[in-house]
Structures are given as C-alpha cells and as structure tokens.
Amino acid sequence: MADLSFLDSSDFALPSYFSPKEDLNPDFSETLSFPTPQDLVAKGTAEAKKLHQFAKGTTTLGFVFQGGIIIAVDARATMGSFIGSNKVKKVIEINDYLLGTMAGGAADCFYWETNLARVCRMYELKNGERISVGGAAKILCDMVGQYRGYGLSMGTMIAGWDHKGPGLYMVDDDGIRLKGDLFSVGSGSVYAYGVLDSHYRFDMSLDEAVQLGRRAIYHAGHRDAMSGGVVRVYHVHQNGWTNVIVAEDINLIHDIHEEEKGMKNLDDQVTFKH
Amino acid sequence: MDTLFGFVGKDYVIVAADRAAQFSIVKLLDSDDKITELDGNKLLAAGGDTADRINFSDLMQKNIHLYYYRNSVKLTTQATANFIRTVISENLRKKPAFADLLIGGVDNEPELYYLDYLGVMQKVRKAAHGHAGHFLYGLMDNWWKPDLTLDEGKEIVWKCIQQVRTRFLINQRKFVVKVVSKDGITLLDFD
Numbered sequence: 001m002a003d004l005s006f007l008d009s010s011d012f013a014l015p016s017y018f019s020p021k022e023d024l025n026p027d028f029s030e031t032l033s034f035p036t037p038q039d040l041v042a043k044g045t046a047e048a049k050k051l052h053q054f055a056k057g058t059t060t061l062g063f064v065f066q067g068g069i070i071i072a073v074d075a076r077a078t079m080g081s082f083i084g085s086n087k088v089k090k091v092i093e094i095n096d097y098l099l100g101t102m103a104g105g106a107a108d109c110f111y112w113e114t115n116l117a118r119v120c121r122m123y124e125l126k127n128g129e130r131i132s133v134g135g136a137a138k139i140l141c142d143m144v145g146q147y148r149g150y151g152l153s154m155g156t157m158i159a160g161w162d163h164k165g166p167g168l169y170m171v172d173d174d175g176i177r178l179k180g181d182l183f184s185v186g187s188g189s190v191y192a193y194g195v196l197d198s199h200y201r202f203d204m205s206l207d208e209a210v211q212l213g214r215r216a217i218y219h220a221g222h223r224d225a226m227s228g229g230v231v232r233v234y235h236v237h238q239n240g241w242t243n244v245i246v247a248e249d250i251n252l253i254h255d256i257h258e259e260e261k262g263m264k265n266l267d268d269q270v271t272f273k274h
Numbered sequence: 275m276d277t278l279f280g281f282v283g284k285d286y287v288i289v290a291a292d293r294a295a296q297f298s299i300v301k302l303l304d305s306d307d308k309i310t311e312l313d314g315n316k317l318l319a320a321g322g323d324t325a326d327r328i329n330f331s332d333l334m335q336k337n338i339h340l341y342y343y344r345n346s347v348k349l350t351t352q353a354t355a356n357f358i359r360t361v362i363s364e365n366l367r368k369k370p371a372f373a374d375l376l377i378g379g380v381d382n383e384p385e386l387y388y389l390d391y392l393g394v395m396q397k398v399r400k401a402a403h404g405h406a407g408h409f410l411y412g413l414m415d416n417w418w419k420p421d422l423t424l425d426e427g428k429e430i431v432w433k434c435i436q437q438v439r440t441r442f443l444i445n446q447r448k449f450v451v452k453v454v455s456k457d458g459i460t461l462l463d464f465d
Contacts, residue, residue: 145329170302175325178295180303189300 057226059188060090060101061196061216062157062168064181067206069159069166069236071099072213074188074221075229075247077106086229087247095120096240098136098160103186104153104173112154116140133160133167137177145175155185159236166236188220188227195219206235210244218257221250276308276321277446279410279434280376281400282386283422286455287378289319289386290431290464292406292438293448296324309452312338313348316379317454318358321403322391323372330373334358351379355387355395363393374403380456406442410434424453428462435464 060073073090076083090102092113098120102109119139123131131139137158144152152173159168170176170183182200184192195216204212213233221228231253233245258264276296280289295303302324309319310331318334320327337357341349349357355377365371375389388394388401400418402410417430435449451462 145325148325172297172325174323175329176297177328178303178306178324183302193300 056104056153056155056186058090058103058186059184059192059217059220059224059227060103060155060157060186061182061184061189061192061213062101062159063183063196063200063209063213064166064168065200065202065204065209067204067209067235067237068161069168070209070213071101071157071159071234071236072217072245073101073232074217074227074250075232076221076227078226083228088229089232091232091234093241094136094158094160097130097162097236098133098158099234099236099241100140100159101157101185103155108152108154108173109156112140112144113156115143130162132162132164133158133169134162134164134179136160137167137169137171137179141171141175141177144171144173148173148175157183157185159241161236161238161240184216184220186220186227188224191220191223192216210235214245214248214253218250218253222254275405275444276327276374277402277404277406277438277442277449278308278319278321278374278376279400279402279407279414280319280378280386281414281418281422281427281430282378282384283424283427285380285384286424286427286453287317287380287384287386288427288431288451288453288462289317289376289378290434290449290451291319291321292404292446293450294446304448307450309450310335311452311459312354313342315348315454315456315458316351316354316377317452317459319376319378320373322374326371327373330371331375334361337361350381351377351385351387352381352397354379355385355389355397359389359393359395362389362391366393376401376403378454380454384455405444406438406446409437409441413437427453431462432464 057078058074062069062071071091075086075088077085077088092100092102094100094113094117100113116136116139120131120136144154154173156171157168158171168180170178182196199212210233214231217231228250230247230249231245232247235242235244277292289309291308293304293306294301295306308321309317312318312335318331320331338349338354372391374391377387377389379385386398386401388396388398400414413434431451438446449464451464453460453462
C-alpha cells in the first residue's frame with residue numbers, strides 16, 4: 001500500500017485578527033483542514049525571504065500636476081547595513097514616453113520593466129499605436145501577479161503620457177495596481193509623504209514641482225538609513241520625458257537647507273577660545 | 275481593514291464602503307471605489323487584501339458580462355451570488371483570494387448577499403464586513419425595520435458612517451454609498 005501520509009494537512013492558520021481561543025466556544029473542535037489565503041501567501045513569502053533578504057530600501061515618489069508628472073528618486077543601494085552604492089539609477093526608461101521607477105529588488109525591477117519594454121514595443125508593432133499607460137501597468141501587474149507568494153520584491157510606479165493625458169500607476173509585487181495623483185514607494189516613503197502632502201498643489205509651476213520632488217527625496221534620504229546618495233528628478237510631459245536633475249548630492253542639499261534656516265553649526269558642541 | 279456595510283429597504287438595496295486603499299501602514303489613495311457595478315443592476319462591494327479585492331471584482335464583472343454576451347439575458351441576483359460563491363469555493367484550496375464581498379440587487383424583491391473569503395454565503399437583510407463592521411451590527415439591528423423608505427435608509431447610512439468616524443481607531447472619513455433599485459444604480463453623496 002502506498003504511503004499516503006502526505007495527504008494529512010498539518011497547516012492551520014487563521015487571519016491575524018481572529019483568535020479561536022477567545023472567539024470560539026471551547027467545545028468547538030472542528031478546525032479548517034486547509035490553509036487560509038493569508039497563510040499560503042505568508043508561507044510562500046516567508047520561505048522566499050530566507051533566500052532573499054530584501055526590504056524595499058529606497059525612496060521613490062511621483063505626482064501629477066498641471067504640467068505633467070514629476071518622478072523623483074534617491075540613489076542608494078543597500079545589502080543589509082552595507083551601502084553598496086550611492087549612485088544607482090532607479091528610474092528605468094521603458095521607452096520614449098514611459099518611465100518606471102525601481103523599489104525593492106533591483107534585479108526584479110530591472111528585469112520585469114525591461115520585459116515590459118519589449119512587450120510594449122510588440123504592442124506598438126502589432127497594433128500600429130502606442131500602448132496606453134494603464135495598459136502597460138496592467139501588463140506588468142499581471143506578469144508579476146503570476147509569481148505572487150514566490151518572493152518577488154518590486155514596488156514600482158509607471159508614469160507616462162498617452163491619449164488620455166498624464167497617467168501615474170503604482171504596481172506592486174502583491175498584484176496591486178492603482179491609478180492616482182500622488183504616490184511614494186519604499187522604506188523612506190513615509191518621510192516623503194509628510195513633505196509632499198504639505199506642499200502639493202495641482203496647479204504648481206514646473207519649477208515648484210521639481211523643487212518639491214527634490215526636497216521630499218532629500219528629507220527622506222536624510223531620515224531613512226536605506227535612502228540617500230543623490231537625487232534624480234524626471235519630468236514627464238506631452239512630448240515624452242526629460243531628466244531635469246541628473247544627480248544632486250543629498251548631503252549638499254542638507255547643507256543648503258541648514259544655511260537657509262540659519263541652523264548651521266547650531267548643535268555644534270565645539271567651543272574654541274582664541 | 276476595509277469597512278463595508280449594507281442593508282435592504284422597501285424596493286432598493288443600499289451598500290457603502292470606505293474609500294481608503296491600504297498598503298501596510300500607508301493610505302495610498304483616499305478616493306478608491308470598492309463597489310463594482312455588475313451588469314448595470316447589481317452591486318459587488320469587495321474588501322480585504324488590496325490586490326485580491328480589485329482583481330477578483332474585475333474578474334467577476336467581466337464574467338457576468340460574458341454571460342450576457344453569450345446568452346443575451348442578465349443573470350438574477352441569486353444566480354450571480356451563487357456563481358461568485360462557486361468560484362470562491364473552487365479556488366479556496368488552490369489559489370484563494372482574500373476578498374470579503376457584499377452582493378446587492380433588485381429583481382422583484384431587493385436582495386443582499388453576504389459572501390466571505392472562505393465561501394460562506396447567506397442571503398441577509400443587513401450585513402457588514404471588516405473590523406469596523408462589528409460596531410455597525412448593533413446599530414443596524416437597532417434602527418432597521420422592514421420596508422424602509424430611501425430617506426430612512428440614508429439616515430441609517432449616515433448614522434453608520436458617523437459611528438465609524440467616532441469609534442473606529444483607524445481614520446476612515448470618506449465613504450462611497452451606492453443604491454441599486456429596479457431603475458438602476460445611483461451614487462449618493464455623503465460627506
């Protein structure tokens with residue numbers, strides 16, 4: 001007789017907000033004989049995490065305003081507490097009118113977004129017209145959604161200009177795809193949100209918008225250990241995209257910021273008597 | 275955690291959902307619409323995991339449309355709810371989706387179906403999903419009575435929204451409220 005013990009399911013997990021000991025009658029002895037959805041995803045992700053130690057250590061942001069879309073990113077790559085580089089390019093130029101940002105696993109982002117570039121080009125050749133931003137985001141979302149629970153780490157924003165105007169989509173390795181006017185992704189996103197939400201207005205000028213993106217990345221890079229290096233800012237408009245700020249050192253921005261506020265040497269503990 | 279609630283009235287079903295799209299501790303969007311319109315006379319409200327609820331409700335909407343294209347006739351609300359429940363239970367041990375649902379529609383009578391991510395389905399008069407839903411059951415049980423007019427229904431929805439704003443720990447201020455009746459679907463303005 002074949003060994004059928006593999007059929008005995010030993011996994012049992014409930015959603016985090018449901019605790020059977022408190023909520024159920026103590027005499028209730030029937031349990032679910034199969035793992036619940038969260039358990040399956042958590043198990044897959046936990047196993048995959050042992051292989052790849054990723055957290056989305058970066059800050060990327062994007063917002064829509066009257067002049068198009070601003071994309072601003074930092075440039076730090078970390079492996080645990082080791083800073084690999086401060087000059088990484090986290091904006092992937094998918095094609096002349098589409099940009100993708102990179103947060104999470106560098107290889108995952110780069111591979112899937114470059115694959116997206118190939119698929120978008122095939123679409124153009126087959127259909128004789130450019131793909132819409134929403135369509136490109138949907139293709140990317142479905143591609144990575146198939147690998148849900150396998151440990152992919154990718155939090156990206158797809159920005160572009162199509163027949164409907166500017167479009168900004170946030171696509172995640174969980175399979176999330178959301179259209180919006182303002183997003184920030186990465187470990188430093190929480191710091192960037194504070195600055196963005198304070199100053200964001202739809203009717204900003206191009207200059208104000210670029211400065212806002214630059215400033216939000218600076219604040220995130222200053223506070224978040226896994227973000228830093230240089231700021232890169234891109235502007236997406238009707239005719240494609242422009243790299244407005246190629247690389248501006250966050251530490252230098254910090255010095256400028258301190259001088260503006262008159263805080264230079266404020267905390268200096270050194271006293272020097274001539 | 276998404277808040278969904280709904281109840282049946284005299285000749286309508288009213289369904290409400292909060293508008294926050296959640297991603298760990300960040301609220302990505304303040305303006306998300308979690309109530310999908312199936313077929314022009316049925317509503318599907320979905321809450322739970324952000325990716326799953328959006329993908330699952332889109333999939334169900336397209337499947338309902340496909341049925342119409344193939345058969346030139348719309349499904350009844352009961353058939354729709356049972357179809358969706360079958361999809362959930364078939365996928366439960368293969369590729370489950372974490373999405374709690376409320377299905378509302380009016381054929382002859384207004385009908386509301388409570389549908390869980392585990393495949394639990396029940397035709398109900400009032401229902402709620404999510405942590406905040408716990409606050410609303412008592413409230414709805416207290417104020418609901420048979421044959422509610424639309425104005426009375428709106429009053430109850432407003433009480434529920436205020437209760438969530440007052441007592442729920444997580445900030446959920448904005449809600450989208452839709453009414454489905456024999457004439458179709460209307461969006462109500464609650465601010």
